[in-house]
Amino acid sequence: MAHFDENARPFSNKWLDERIGINTLKRVLSTEYWIPKNINFLWAMGMVLAATFGMLLISGIFLLMYYIPDTKQAFDSVNYTIMSQVGYGWLWRHIHGVGASVVFLIIYIHMFTGIYYGSYKRGRELIWLSGMLLFVVFSAEAFSGYMLPWGQMSYWAGMVITNLFSGGSLHANGLVEWIRGDYIPGQAYLGRFFMLHVLLLPLVIIGLIVFHFGTLRLPHVNNKDGEEFDFAAEAEKYKAGNKKESKVIPFNPVFLSKDVFVMGIYFIFFFYLVFYHFEFAMDPVNFDPANGLKTPTHIYPEWYFLWSYEILRPFPTDPGLIAFAFAQVIFFALPFLDRSPNVAPANRRGIFKFWFWALLVDMIILTFMGKVPPVQPWSNIGLVAAVTFIALWILLPIITKLEKKL
Amino acid sequence: MKELKVLSIVVIFTLVLYWGVEPFAHSQMHKHVEFNGFAYNGKSDIEQLDEKIKKINEEITELKNSGGKDIKTKIADKEKELNELKAKLDDTKKFWAEINKVPKGGDAAAGKAAIAACVACHGIKSQGMKAPMDPNAAAAAYGVNPPDLSNAGALYDEKFLIAFLKSPTHAAHVKKLAMPGGLAGDDKNAANIVAYLKSIAPKEITPKEAFVTACGRCHANRYGKWTQIGDVPKTKSNIKTGQDIDALKFKEKVADYQGKLANYMGKLPPDLSIIIRARSEDFLKTFVEDPQSQLPGTAMPRVGLTKEGYEKVISYLEETGDPSKPKREATGPWVLGFFVIFSLLAYGWYKSQWKGLK
Amino acid sequence: MSNRRDFMGMALGAFTGLGALGALYAAKRTWDPLPSVKAAGFTTIDVSKAPENVLITEVWRGKPIFILKQSKEMVEKAKNRPISNNSKFKDIDRLIKIGNDYYMVVVGLCTHLGCIPDYRPEKENFLCACHGGMYNSSSDVIKAPPPRGLDIPPFKIDGTKLVLGEEGPEYKKLLADGITLPV
Numbered sequence: 001m002a003h004f005d006e007n008a009r010p011f012s013n014k015w016l017d018e019r020i021g022i023n024t025l026k027r028v029l030s031t032e033y034w035i036p037k038n039i040n041f042l043w044a045m046g047m048v049l050a051a052t053f054g055m056l057l058i059s060g061i062f063l064l065m066y067y068i069p070d071t072k073q074a075f076d077s078v079n080y081t082i083m084s085q086v087g088y089g090w091l092w093r094h095i096h097g098v099g100a101s102v103v104f105l106i107i108y109i110h111m112f113t114g115i116y117y118g119s120y121k122r123g124r125e126l127i128w129l130s131g132m133l134l135f136v137v138f139s140a141e142a143f144s145g146y147m148l149p150w151g152q153m154s155y156w157a158g159m160v161i162t163n164l165f166s167g168g169s170l171h172a173n174g175l176v177e178w179i180r181g182d183y184i185p186g187q188a189y190l191g192r193f194f195m196l197h198v199l200l201l202p203l204v205i206i207g208l209i210v211f212h213f214g215t216l217r218l219p220h221v222n223n224k225d226g227e228e229f230d231f232a233a234e235a236e237k238y239k240a241g242n243k244k245e246s247k248v249i250p251f252n253p254v255f256l257s258k259d260v261f262v263m264g265i266y267f268i269f270f271f272y273l274v275f276y277h278f279e280f281a282m283d284p285v286n287f288d289p290a291n292g293l294k295t296p297t298h299i300y301p302e303w304y305f306l307w308s309y310e311i312l313r314p315f316p317t318d319p320g321l322i323a324f325a326f327a328q329v330i331f332f333a334l335p336f337l338d339r340s341p342n343v344a345p346a347n348r349r350g351i352f353k354f355w356f357w358a359l360l361v362d363m364i365i366l367t368f369m370g371k372v373p374p375v376q377p378w379s380n381i382g383l384v385a386a387v388t389f390i391a392l393w394i395l396l397p398i399i400t401k402l403e404k405k406l
Numbered sequence: 407m408k409e410l411k412v413l414s415i416v417v418i419f420t421l422v423l424y425w426g427v428e429p430f431a432h433s434q435m436h437k438h439v440e441f442n443g444f445a446y447n448g449k450s451d452i453e454q455l456d457e458k459i460k461k462i463n464e465e466i467t468e469l470k471n472s473g474g475k476d477i478k479t480k481i482a483d484k485e486k487e488l489n490e491l492k493a494k495l496d497d498t499k500k501f502w503a504e505i506n507k508v509p510k511g512g513d514a515a516a517g518k519a520a521i522a523a524c525v526a527c528h529g530i531k532s533q534g535m536k537a538p539m540d541p542n543a544a545a546a547a548y549g550v551n552p553p554d555l556s557n558a559g560a561l562y563d564e565k566f567l568i569a570f571l572k573s574p575t576h577a578a579h580v581k582k583l584a585m586p587g588g589l590a591g592d593d594k595n596a597a598n599i600v601a602y603l604k605s606i607a608p609k610e611i612t613p614k615e616a617f618v619t620a621c622g623r624c625h626a627n628r629y630g631k632w633t634q635i636g637d638v639p640k641t642k643s644n645i646k647t648g649q650d651i652d653a654l655k656f657k658e659k660v661a662d663y664q665g666k667l668a669n670y671m672g673k674l675p676p677d678l679s680i681i682i683r684a685r686s687e688d689f690l691k692t693f694v695e696d697p698q699s700q701l702p703g704t705a706m707p708r709v710g711l712t713k714e715g716y717e718k719v720i721s722y723l724e725e726t727g728d729p730s731k732p733k734r735e736a737t738g739p740w741v742l743g744f745f746v747i748f749s750l751l752a753y754g755w756y757k758s759q760w761k762g763l764k
Numbered sequence: 765m766s767n768r769r770d771f772m773g774m775a776l777g778a779f780t781g782l783g784a785l786g787a788l789y790a791a792k793r794t795w796d797p798l799p800s801v802k803a804a805g806f807t808t809i810d811v812s813k814a815p816e817n818v819l820i821t822e823v824w825r826g827k828p829i830f831i832l833k834q835s836k837e838m839v840e841k842a843k844n845r846p847i848s849n850n851s852k853f854k855d856i857d858r859l860i861k862i863g864n865d866y867y868m869v870v871v872g873l874c875t876h877l878g879c880i881p882d883y884r885p886e887k888e889n890f891l892c893a894c895h896g897g898m899y900n901s902s903s904d905v906i907k908a909p910p911p912r913g914l915d916i917p918p919f920k921i922d923g924t925k926l927v928l929g930e931e932g933p934e935y936k937k938l939l940a941d942g943i944t945l946p947v
Contacts, residue, residue: 037763037764040408040409040412041409041412041413042412042416058787062791062794065794065795076628076629079629079679079680080628080629080679081798083728083729083730084629084729084730085798085799085800086794086798087790087793087794087795087796088790088791088793088794089730089794090730090733090734091730091734091737091790092794094734105420109416243762243763244762244763244764249763253755253759253773254759254760254763257752257755257756257758257759257760257773258756258759258760260752260755260756260776261749261752261753261755261756263752264745264748264749264751264752264753265749267745267748267749268742268745268746268749271738271741271742271745272742274741275734275735275737275738275741275742276738280424280427280428282683284683284684284685284686285684287680287681287683287684287727288676288684297435298435300431303423303427306427360419364419364422364423364426367423367426367427368426368427368430368431371426371427371431372430372431372434372435373434373435378434642807645821645822645823740786741786744782744783744786747779748776748779748780748783751772751775751776751779752776754772754775754776755772755773755775755776758772
C-alpha cells in the first residue's frame with residue numbers, strides 16, 4: 001500500500017513525509033491553518049498563555065531539583081537552598097511565583113475576550129468548556145503549588161480550603177481528614193499535594209491544552225465581528241494571491257509573526273515583574289514558617305481566587321458554600337445560558353453589553369472585598385456584590401432571550 | 407488606533423485590579439504607625455497612653471448610656487483601669503521630661519571609673535573584660551544573657567542609653583526587664599558611663615556584629631548560622647556511627663538557653679533569617695523604634711538603635727534573607743534589554759509579514 | 765519583499781537563539797555543586813597516633829580515604845620498588861612523609877571503575893573484589909585491570925595533621941611529577 005522511495009535521503013523532507021506525513025502535518029497545523037484577518041492582539045493571549053505555561057514548566061523543573069517535600073525541610077529548601085545557594089535558583093523561583101500569578105491575569109483576559117466577542121457559541125462550545133476545565137485544573141495547580149513552601153499562608157490556606165470539603169453542617173470531617181491524610185495539614189498532606197503539583201495536574205493540564213487546541217481546529221477562531229464565512233473559499237483566494245481581499249491568513253508565518261510580537265511586549269512586562277516587582281506574587285506572610293498553633297492576623301487567598309472567596313465569605317456557612325459552589329461551576333454553563341442567536345461583540349448586543357461590563361466590574365469589586373478585613377463597610381459591599389454576581393447569572397438567559405437578532 | 411484603545415482598556419482594568427488587591431488592601435490591613443526617625447524622647451509612649459485613655463473614656467460613656475445590670479461594677483472596673491493609665495501617663499511624662507533635660511556629652515574618664523557597676527553582669531571584650539558567666543549560666547540567673555558592651559556605644563542612641571540606665575523598663579517600653587534601674591547613680595553619672603561606652607566603641611562595625619549585639623541574644627538567624635549563644639560551630643560526625651556528638655552537644659546548649667529565654671520572654675523570639683521578606687520596610691522600622699507601636703503588649707524591649715545602627719542590622723538581615731538582591735539587580739537590565747530588542751525585531755518581522763495584506 | 769521577510773524572521777530567530785544560550789547558562793549554573801558542598805571539601809586528620817600496617821579509613825568529600833602508616837620493612841621495600849618498569853620514580857615517592865614516618869594517603873576507590881578495594885595486612889596488599897585489581901602497600905597497581913595506582917587526594921601537611929582538600933607544596937610536586945592525577 002504505502003510507497004517508500006528507496007533513494008530518499010534519511011531525514012530529508014520526502015523521507016519524513018513518507019513516514020509521518022510531515023507535509024500534511026505542516027499544512028494542517030501551520031501553513032494552511034487559516035486564521036481570520038479581522039482580529040486584534042487579544043487573539044494572541046492563547047499563545048501568551050502557552051508561553052507562560054512553558055516558563056512555569058521550565059522554572060518548575062529546576063525548582064524540583066532542590067525542593068524537599070518534608071514539613072521540616074520544605075521551607076528552608078525553598079528560602080535558603082534555592083534562594084541563596086543554588087545558582088540562579090532565585091531566578092527560577094521568581095519566574096515561577098510571578099508566572100503563577102500572571103498566568104491567571106492572562107487567563108482572565110482570555111476568558112473575558114471570549115465572553116465579549118461571543119467566542120463560546122455556535123460550534124465553539126467545546127472550546128469554552130475545555131478552556132473552563134483548564135481554568136479549574138490551573139486553579140488546583142496554583143493551590144497545590146502554594147502549599148509547597150510550607151509557610152504560614154501555605155499552612156493556613158491548606159487548613160481553610162480543605163475545611164470547605166466538610167460541607168458546612170454536613171460535618172463531613174471524615175472527608176476532610178481523607179483529603180489531608182491527617183487531622184491537620186501535615187506530612188501526608190504535603191506529600192500528596194507535592195505529587196499533584198509536579199506530576200498529576202501538569203499531565204492533566206498538558207492533555208487539556210492539546211484538547212483545547214483540538215476543539216479550535218474545526219470551528220476555527222472567531223473574529224472581531226463574529227462574522228461567519230467560508231474558510232475554504234477565503235483560503236483559495238489567499239492561495240491564489242488575492243491576499244488583500246481574502247479574509248484569512250495562515251497561522252504560520254503571518255499570524256505567528258504578530259503573536260510573537262505581542263509575546264515580546266508581554267515578556268518585557270513579565271520580566272519587569274520578575275526582577276523589580278515580585279512582592280505582589282510572593283506574599284510576605286508566607287515567609288514566616290508554617291506554625292500550626294498561630295494563625296496569621298490576615299489570611300486571604302492569592303488575588304485570582306479572591307472573587308470566588310468573597311462569594312463564600314459574606315454568607316452564613318451553608319448558603320456561603322452553596323454560593324461558592326455556584327460560582328465555581330456557573331461559567332461552564334455560559335454557552336447554554338446565553339440564549340441569543342447572535343455571535344457578535346457585546347457592544348452590539350443590547351442589554352448583554354451592560355451585562356458584560358456589570359459582570360466584570362462586579363468581579364473586580366468582589367476581588368477587592370475578598371482581601372480587605374471583614375469589617376464594615378466592606379462586608380456589606382461584598383455581600384451586595386456577591387448577590388449581584390448570582391443575580392447576573394440568573395438574569396442572563398432572560399436578557400439574551402429578549403435580544404433581537406442582528 | 408483601535409488596537410491601542412483596546413490595550414489601554416486592558417491596562418486600566420489591570421491597574422485598578424492591582425491597586426485594589428495591593429496598596430488599597432494593605433492600607434486596610436495594617437494600621438499606620440508614625441515613624442519618629444529613631445529619636446528616643448517618649449513621644450510614641452505618651453501617644454499610645456493617650457490613645458488608650460481616650461478609648462477607655464469612650465467605653466465608659468458607652469456603658470453609662472447603655473444601662474443594664476451590674477453596670478456600676480463594670481464602670482468602676484473601667485475607671486480603676488483609667489486611673490492606673492493616667493498615673494502611668496504622668497509617670498511616663500515625668501520620666502522623659504527628666505531625660506530630655508540631661509545634657510549630652512558626659513565625661514568618659516569618669517564613666518570608665520564607674521564601669522564596675524556594669525561589668526558585674528556584662529562583659530566588655532574589646533577592653534579585655536570577659537563576661538562573668540557563659541550564656542547558659544547567665545540565662546539561668548537572669549533569664550537572658552546580658553550583652554557584651556563593646557559595641558553598645560556604636561549602635562545605640564546616647565539619650566536612649568542614659569534613659570536605659572536610669573530605668574530600663576521605661577526606656578525599653580516593657581513591663582519587666584532583667585536589668586535593674588538606677589545602678590549608674592544619678593543622671594550625670596549615667597551620662598558619663600554612656601560617654602565612656604561611646605569612647606570605646608569601634609569606628610567601623612560589621613553588619614553581623616551589629617545584628618549580634620542588638621538582636622542576637624534573643625533571635626537566632628539560622629541562614630546566617632547564628633544561634634542565641636553564638637555561631638554554629640564546625641563539627642564532624644563520627645565515621646563509624648554517623649553521629650555528630652559535638653553538634654548534638656551544641657544543640658542541647660542552644661535548646662537549654664532557648665527554654666530559659668522563652669520563659670523569660672513568654673515565648674521564643676522568632677528566627678530572623680528571612681524576616682526582611684516577611685515584614686515590610688515600614689513595619690520593621692517602626693517596630694524596632696518602638697515594638698509596642700506595632701505589637702501592643704509584646705515582651706520585646708525597645709533596643710534604642712540609632713539610624714546608622716539600624717541600617718547595619720538591616721543590611722545583615724538582607725544578607726541572610728535576600729542574598730540574591732545584588733544578582734537580581736545586575737541581571738534584570740540584561741533580560742529586559744533582551745526582550746526590548748526581541749520585540750523590535752519581532753515588530754519588524756510582523757510588519758514585513760503583514761505587508762500587502764490589508 | 766520575500767528577501768526582507770526572510771531576513772527579519774531569521775534575525776529574530778538568531779536573536780532568540782542568543783537568549784536561549786543565556787537561559788542555558790543559568791541552567792548550567794543551577795546544576796553546579798552548591799557552595800556548601802564545595803566548602804565542605806576540607807577534612808583535617810591527625811595521623812600521629814596511627815598504628816603501623818593498620819588501614820585507617822576517613823571520609824573526604826564523601827569518598828573513602830585510606831591512610832596506612834608504613835612499617836620500617838614496608839618503607840625499605842618501597843624504596844627499592846619502581847612505580848613501573850621504566851619509571852625514574854620509586855614507590856617511596858608515592859608515600860607522604862610526616863615527621864619521620866611515611867604514610868600512604870589515597871582515595872580508596874579503585875582507579876578501574878570506582879569500587880572500594882580491601883586491605884589484607886598479612887599480604888600487605890589491596891584486592892578489589894569487583895574486577896580483581898590489586899595494589900601493593902604503597903598503593904601502586906600490581907595486577908590489572910586498574911590503569912594506575914590509587915589516586916592521592918590534595919593535601920597539605922600541618923604539623924602532624926593532614927588537611928585534605930588543600931594543595932600543599934608536597935602535593936603539587938606529586939602532581940607535577942605525574943605520580944598522581946588531579947582528583
